[in-house]
Amino acid sequence: MQDQALPGLVDTHCHLNFDVFDLDRDAVIERARQKGISRILIPGVDLETSKSAIKYAEEFPEVYAAVGMHPNDGATWCESSISEIKLLAGKKKVVAIGEIGLDYYRDRTSKDLQRVMFRQQLELAAQLDLPVIIHNRDASVDILNILREWYEMLTTRGSILIDCPGVMHSFSGDAAFADEIIALNFKVGINGPVTFHNSQALQSLVRSLPIDSLLIETDAPYLTPHPFRGKRNEPANVRIVAEKIAELKEVSLENVAQVTTDGADKLFRWREIH
Numbered sequence: 491m492q493d494q495a496l497p498g499l500v501d502t503h504c505h506l507n508f509d510v511f512d513l514d515r516d517a518v519i520e521r522a523r524q525k526g527i528s529r530i531l532i533p534g535v536d537l538e539t540s541k542s543a544i545k546y547a548e549e550f551p552e553v554y555a556a557v558g559m560h561p562n563d564g565a566t567w568c569e570s571s572i573s574e575i576k577l578l579a580g581k582k583k584v585v586a587i588g589e590i591g592l593d594y595y596r597d598r599t600s601k602d603l604q605r606v607m608f609r610q611q612l613e614l615a616a617q618l619d620l621p622v623i624i625h626n627r628d629a630s631v632d633i634l635n636i637l638r639e640w641y642e643m644l645t646t647r648g649s650i651l652i653d654c655p656g657v658m659h660s661f662s663g664d665a666a667f668a669d670e671i672i673a674l675n676f677k678v679g680i681n682g683p684v685t686f687h688n689s690q691a692l693q694s695l696v697r698s699l700p701i702d703s704l705l706i707e708t709d710a711p712y713l714t715p716h717p718f719r720g721k722r723n724e725p726a727n728v729r730i731v732a733e734k735i736a737e738l739k740e741v742s743l744e745n746v747a748q749v750t751t752d753g754a755d756k757l758f759r760w761r762e763i764h
Contacts, residue, residue: 500754505535505539506519510711522726529754529760530552533556536566537574554583556584556585557588558590561591561593561625562599563599567607585620585758586757587615587620587622587623589659590608591659592608593626616643634670657679660713664695665695668699678704682715705754706735708727710725710727
């Protein structure tokens with residue numbers, strides 16, 4: 491039986507297509523259903539995982555896909571990559587371009603190529619009217635500069651994305667960066683680290699941000715929330731993140747679920763998919 495009735499929670503970022511779920515993917519999805527998780531979004535990190543995200547979106551009614559190339563996967567980027575991503579983006583349950591962005595923590599892809607990949611995928615998102623899922627690791631200045639340019643272009647074009655262009659996945663920046671992102675109408679993705687005992691800065695940030703600027707995610711199989719740290723993460727744990735946000739903001743779990751789910755609906759527009 492499903493847990494106490496709630497407005498459907500959503501996991502807006504989960505790598506359910508990774509092979510760590512191959513032996514029990516059906517059971518993982520069933521546990522999510524029992525916790526009131528009504529939708530799960532799988533972002534691609536390269537062409538193959540974008541294809542497998544679509545595969546599972548077609549197989550499971552609550553699963554949706556995003557397609558794109560992660561900045562750490564630039565070794566596979568070539569002239570045809572953007573056209574291949576565009577082709578995948580046309581599939582029925584694809585609701586975003588992502589996971590895209592910049593990662594200056596690791597040096598798997600040169601910074602110059604990362605910026606090329608990022609800008610080209612942002613332009614594709616603008617062409618297709620699809621929101622973006624942004625990865626940021628030690629690259630906040632360049633991320634913000636590029637997104638400001640992109641948002642200005644969206645405004646000039648009168649794009650439908652200007653009201654809700656994307657989400658900053660697994661947010662780990664400071665309050666000033668959060669304010670800049672929210673000023674561009676981006677959502678702030680919150681996941682397991684908000685439950686960690688040593689995450690006072692993130693917890694303080696969540697207290698200060700408007701609830702309607704937040705999206706909830708797991709980033710499973712990574713970033714498992716307390717008290718399950720060290721174990722594989724999964725979509726059912728998005729409820730733990732929602733409970734922690736409710737505690738920090740001193741509001742009801744129902745309120746957090748309703749507002750964040752409405753925000754995800756507005757961003758990904760999955761109710762438009764029949």
